[in-house]
Amino acid sequence: MSAVPVTTKKDWSSDQEVRWCPGCGDYSILTAMQLLMPELEVRREDTVFISGIGCAARFPYYMNTYGMHSIHGRSPAIATGLAMARPDLDVWVVGGDGDMLSIGGNHLIHALRRNINLTILLFNNQIYGLTKGQYSPTSEVGKVTKSTPMGSIDQPFNPISVALGAEATFVARTHDMDRGHMQEMFRRAHDHQGSAIVEVFQNCNVFNDGAFNAITKKDARDAMLINLTHGEPVRFGVDGERGVMIVDGTAKIVDVAEVGIDALHVHDETAPDPSVAFAISRLADDRESPTPVGVLRSVQRREYGESVSSQIAAAQDTKGPGDLHGLLRSLPTWDVS
Amino acid sequence: MSAVPVTTKKDWSSDQEVRWCPGCGDYSILTAMQLLMPELEVRREDTVFISGIGCAARFPYYMNTYGMHSIHGRSPAIATGLAMARPDLDVWVVGGDGDMLSIGGNHLIHALRRNINLTILLFNNQIYGLTKGQYSPTSEVGKVTKSTPMGSIDQPFNPISVALGAEATFVARTHDMDRGHMQEMFRRAHDHQGSAIVEVFQNCNVFNDGAFNAITKKDARDAMLINLTHGEPVRFGVDGERGVMIVDGTAKIVDVAEVGIDALHVHDETAPDPSVAFAISRLADDRESPTPVGVLRSVQRREYGESVSSQIAAAQDTKGPGDLHGLLRSLPTWDVS
Amino acid sequence: MTDTVDRADEVREVERIIIRFAGDSGDGMQLTGDRFTSASALFGNDLATLPEFPAEIRAPAGTLAGVSAFQVHISDHDITTPGDAPNVLVAMNPAALKADLHTLESGGTVIINSDAFEERNLAKAGYEHNPLEDNTLDGYTVITAPMTSLTKEACKDLGVKPRDAERSKNFFALGLVSWLYSRPEEPTMLWIQEKFKGRDLVIAANEAAYRAGNAFGETAELSASRMTVRPAQLPAGTYTNINGNTALSWGLIAASQQAGLPLFLGSYPITPASDILHELSKHKNFGVRTFQAEDEIAAVGSALGASYGGHIGITTTSGPGVALKGETLGLAVSLELPLVVIDIQRGGPSTGLPTKTEAADLMMAMYGRHGEAPMPIVAASSPADCFDAAIEAVRIALEYRTPVMLLSDGYLANGTEPWKLPDIDSLPSIDIEFASELNGVDSEGREVYWPYVRNDDLARPWAIPGTEALMHRIGGIEKQDGTGNISYDPANHEFMVRLREERILKIADKLPPLEVMGDDDADILVVGWGSTWGAITSAVGRLRSGGTKVASVHLRHLYPFAPNLGELLQRFDHVVVPEMNLGQLTKLLRAEFLVDAKAISKVSGQPFTAAELVTKIQEVAR
Amino acid sequence: MTDTVDRADEVREVERIIIRFAGDSGDGMQLTGDRFTSASALFGNDLATLPEFPAEIRAPAGTLAGVSAFQVHISDHDITTPGDAPNVLVAMNPAALKADLHTLESGGTVIINSDAFEERNLAKAGYEHNPLEDNTLDGYTVITAPMTSLTKEACKDLGVKPRDAERSKNFFALGLVSWLYSRPEEPTMLWIQEKFKGRDLVIAANEAAYRAGNAFGETAELSASRMTVRPAQLPAGTYTNINGNTALSWGLIAASQQAGLPLFLGSYPITPASDILHELSKHKNFGVRTFQAEDEIAAVGSALGASYGGHIGITTTSGPGVALKGETLGLAVSLELPLVVIDIQRGGPSTGLPTKTEAADLMMAMYGRHGEAPMPIVAASSPADCFDAAIEAVRIALEYRTPVMLLSDGYLANGTEPWKLPDIDSLPSIDIEFASELNGVDSEGREVYWPYVRNDDLARPWAIPGTEALMHRIGGIEKQDGTGNISYDPANHEFMVRLREERILKIADKLPPLEVMGDDDADILVVGWGSTWGAITSAVGRLRSGGTKVASVHLRHLYPFAPNLGELLQRFDHVVVPEMNLGQLTKLLRAEFLVDAKAISKVSGQPFTAAELVTKIQEVAR
């Protein structure tokens, strides 16, 4: 095949008018993606975006690639079939917190454990946007919404913990206010062989405005976002004055001055055991505490489609390519003349 | 209400002939349950077993209680409605690894995060029994079954990790070869307020015989089962010569002689942070290594039905009991005469 | 531009007016329409409304896709539809004009916010020329007002920021229209004060805008266009203006009170059904439990679980959700437990047109389950009728221990009409008793409880958990008649399959016979179901006034049919069935009664107008 | 006990024999029946089989619930059913006798393992007295043999443990029956050696048991009961004995080869469909991908995803699974992508009778989706016909870019018949080409790809990801004809809804006309579909031999119907429709053609026998 042609953002933008509410966080995610694609050295025709239903799920319409806007919750399943059938393609899956964790939760966790070659972007705005404001499985307890006038009573999922509990090989988190960081996460997820999930904190300015303000606003980030960097001690704060230690198996936020830099946890994305990543995911079980972002886990495990292909190859090696004539005669036969 | 009448196993056995394969592990689980019930001081009429479809899911037929044998995968959802409507009942949910983790995975994790008052028993035989031997989401990689003649390629779920990733408040594991331990786990799960899940290793002697032999056979247990006891250092082995340490956030099996007893992890079911429980769940990612059993986690979080009831009570307090006449006049009205 | 001439100063009285408010989603047209409707309702008009939302997406401001409209039909007599072609179109921006001008009656009145007709907006709407300046509006009465700037002007001295003031321009429009059509000012003012309580600047801005609109009418000498519609002669009583989803929610609450059982709603949000979840979740003081489930399968499952526990299990959804519930409904059929499934139909297939109306789920309601799994089907026919339909669905579910499908649609859900509040004492009673006693004897002579013994209606007893001594197990595998034990016996299965059909058909025995409206000696019978009721009633009325003989009958029960339907159909030469689908009831009638019923189909996402039906029925008459 | 008399020594020749092997699930009756069938097939008989498994549960040994049976009909002429009442019943234990004696023809032969008739087993079967000792078997020819002990005896010197030897008693039965009905020994011996290769003791035991059974016939002087059935005069060719699920799997593989596209199966195990998943997963060397999904929704979703990628997406399931797939099928209808949904129907509703046959999912196949979502339906009529039906379903799916429903049932799935292997070169060709070029021009004059442009068949182009320059987006929201862009335009929706129906109806244009079998001048037309083909063919044959005039027609296509069906139905006074449901095709025919079609319903979990149909059809004839 010839070299991948040089493209620009425009090449990756479809001719459809973008239809999110003005100010929606989805715009910045879209821009980040359209700007990133030319750098990935992939072809538009080999790229597919599959989504379910929701505001987030409109994403494929705006990418000048192949795309399917399917039905609510089913995109990981549909994408699984596509990725198995066509390992040559880059398959992206995009959806909201309702789409992926409520109705689609099961397909998501099964895709993750199987390690299907998918790049999954979960736009978490902690609300149902498209249906105009009901609470979602990531909404905080007590949230007053149209369907919970007295406040919700459901413990939310922590999407990162769910993914790690489901044997995910690549798990990351980013947010819609930092294009560079989003692009870095999307690139890493794309490059990962197997299922990669990126949770993107996304502001729904109409039904859940400012949900992440306390952590993602420019002036809050230093103090509130715990940036994970592979091989580096986990530090944050304006002057890196705070850090994360693993104490008796749980992650704790500490003052670096107090514990000394050597006591800090040195982040290792590639740890085969997901326990530490899980412990880190438990930091910030609420919206007001420092929250880890970055790649929590990135390990190698055989990609599903590869296994499928190799079984097919092995079968052809041992049995030869399919011979229909022979197949029809594989049970006892007799001749009538 | 009058005192709970004294009952015996027979009172808890229905008149239906038990129809599992001779030798099936389900028998011993049933017996354990029927023997345990009289000790729980509950009434048969206040006890309900809800199941999906599968061999395991036959369970309700054999209990002389209320029971529903529903459809594949949906028992946690059906039980959720029942438990919300009728907080006065004891609702048990029984199902196999396929029922609960394959088709029913989403209902299960949502019931867990919501902390619905259910006692959930997952009979894990790592196979589809009823449909005669396909692999399940807990089958090991490489398993040859009717649907995977060249060996399965799916990374299995670790049901305990899944539950912990889904915010479960009570998580335990036991096995069908130890009636006392099963009963202890069932009793603890029953007494827990909220969702309690117990994974029961169960032998399917027809389609997956001996799956747990390496760990559950009488002579293997000491060396292979890591019994967790709240407040105790985690030790196992014939003479307690081995133990578990939490090293840099992950659980490791160590020789007690080498590390000293004080270095061992002291089990704390009630730790608010699930990270250590998760780390322990990662011990034995295969069938040949020592495997933790017992209560991994048991924490208090408000039970869902209680929150539902208290919102109803609060609404009645502030608005008074429902008044239909007033409701119909709650929008602007006008009179025509 | 305003090409009105000062002809007369008094207000013309007309029988009815149809006004369509159209603007950008952000322009508050639903609210404006709603307020106008309320004022008219309180004034005593009969009325019917049709809100039309833009599709689920948030379209960019100013585009065609973002147009939101609200049509209201006010009348001095009994009416049943939001009207055919509007007489008046309020267009707040070019896109609204572009999208809706074609619906206006020829010679109708257009009221325009001229401020919005600037270049960018014109371009977004796809106008190459400004329609206010070319011949686009020839033949219409055009009233233009610089609503935005006049509103800002009116708010100038109130301390309201100009950007905020702009938001009140819909109240300017409302004020102007209210002046033109002589609507009372007071209800709107009261409403503004109530609604924005505590936000004094907003109240002031909205009031000022409303008054400015009113004043504009006076000062711009628009008197020639003034009209009014007198109060209608409605039966005496207390009225409220209600939409279908609210009426349906209240009907469920009423049914719960009539039956003396608590309500449990298991639901997953979906347009246009979500508002029932929202409404019911507000009424916890009625003991209503609402559960937003993880998906539609869990929603119906939880409702079934609640029913098993003795609550009234309800699940609300739209087509895509029903398509997911089929397996659980099969279980409910097999278990013979009460359950009400509410389908607020919308345009399909698949995601289709989520905010538009359609009635193409009837066949799925009949047959969307594997095996022979019959379920009664009830349909609502008007917004207010949703109240009665909900009670009827619950009644059948409880009395016959069966899942019931209740069909409504997007048009009924959001449309409104004045509803004469029923006397609570006259609501149908729902008789239901839980089993409390042993009812069988086993082979060893012991008294036992058998869950599948039947009463005269062929309904089984309903023993709920917690009832002493009646412990029993039920499930989806075929069961022995009587004992309910699992049975693989061929003869028993044959018996049970037929019995399950018979017991549902038997519901018809106690249904009231259908009554034909119109001319008993007509050649044509119009058979309707669901939300076509309004358009059919209106069309049949017009045809008869015009001398055409025609009769109609409207079905509340789609399965089983009322007992006299077959006999009734045979009495007419022609049977026509207006349906918002490709002929689904038509197929059922043909199969059941072998009559050559013909469908009048409309599947455009919009309800029938009476005018369309008049034409179509006349074609048959010829 | 053996009340046979030594009348003659030679072997009587009969036209056909129906033998039913019945025993406990653990007794290996399926294998015994299967071996007997194979030997008869190789011998040249025509045949048909009906395995009957106990329900999904593992019932306790010796109980009625645990009885497993296998019925085989062997004949010297063309036959189509496994027979009405068996002539011979092999009962390996009391439960088997109790369960199946009533099926035996009066005066038939019972072959009994007398060792099993001891107290515990009798009690488990519910016999109060030993039926071998009372008058239960009066009027039958009874052959008893202590099969268990004779088998043990035969194995004594082989070094086989007695408990293991016992397991071979089914080969004793097979040996005995083979001697009685003159089946060749060789194929069975070869099979034993092949099957148990490496397990010498098992081979030895089975062989010894077989020979002992054979010898028992000789020595017990059972010659009077000996019969044989001569080879049938079948068309020349190579034959294999095949069941429906295998034939269906092979048909899919053949279709994949004909179309030149790889097969993708997304499936979730369920009785009686799982064997297709098992079979296809064995043939990865054909490039077949099989995926055991987490549930039925993921199964169909993955298949749709694979289809989108240019594979032939297939999903296999039974009723409960189809009930879950409805929403995704609606999406497939809207996307217009190929997809084949295979429903191996079983007894319903709900879990119903999972191991029994039924054909009550036709209406769900037609209507189990929200909105107007038409899908073609194809049905298989015999085990071997599943091969052709699968190819036809794939052909329609690919050529017309539509999801297709393929209906089979439990009876076809597990039943077998000899199948004359088709010439591979004569298999239908499947023409399919992917789009590779731009096909539209946008408003700015640029060449673009439009996914919803149509060919003469009204099928849209299929551009798969990876194709340069044809990038496009599709989805479940209503789309504009041609461009495929999202469209909320009312007129476009109306157009698209009607177009989607029309394009499916148009498939009929290229279908071959139906041919009437039997008497063209008869009063009665029997219309069949699915697995009733065998019983109908046989019944019509018998009626005609008996002088009754009757015609029949069997439908491959349930939607759309073959083009001449309507005309054909009008030619007969009576139309009767045997169906394993309450009259589903009957309803479709009545609705479509307004003919007074009458159903002959059977919903007992068992297929029709020809005898039943003869009676029912005669009732109509009278």
Ligand SMILES: Cc1ncc(C[n+]2csc(CCOP(=O)(O)OP(=O)(O)O)c2C)c(N)n1
């Ligand atoms: C089967 C089905 N159920 C429900 C819906 C209605 N629905 C559409 S999107 C959505 C949830 C949207 O929330 P989320 O996935 O978080 O996406 P967001 O809009 O917030 O980006 C729901 C409930 C549907 N389209 N289909």
Ligand SMILES: Cc1ncc(C[n+]2csc(CCOP(=O)(O)OP(=O)(O)O)c2C)c(N)n1
């Ligand atoms: C909707 C649906 N899909 C599939 C099936 C078939 N089925 C019945 S049980 C089962 C899985 C059984 O495995 P598991 O849940 O592990 O239970 P076990 O039999 O091993 O105890 C399946 C696939 C079904 N009954 N319903």
Ligand code: SF4
């Ligand atoms: S509703 Fe929220 S998530 Fe959806 S487009 Fe608007 S701002 Fe974005």
Ligand code: SF4
């Ligand atoms: S198949 Fe396996 S799990 Fe099922 S009853 Fe038999 S032994 Fe038990």
Ligand SMILES: [Mg+2]
């Ligand atoms: Mg969201």
Ligand SMILES: [Mg+2]
């Ligand atoms: Mg299992």
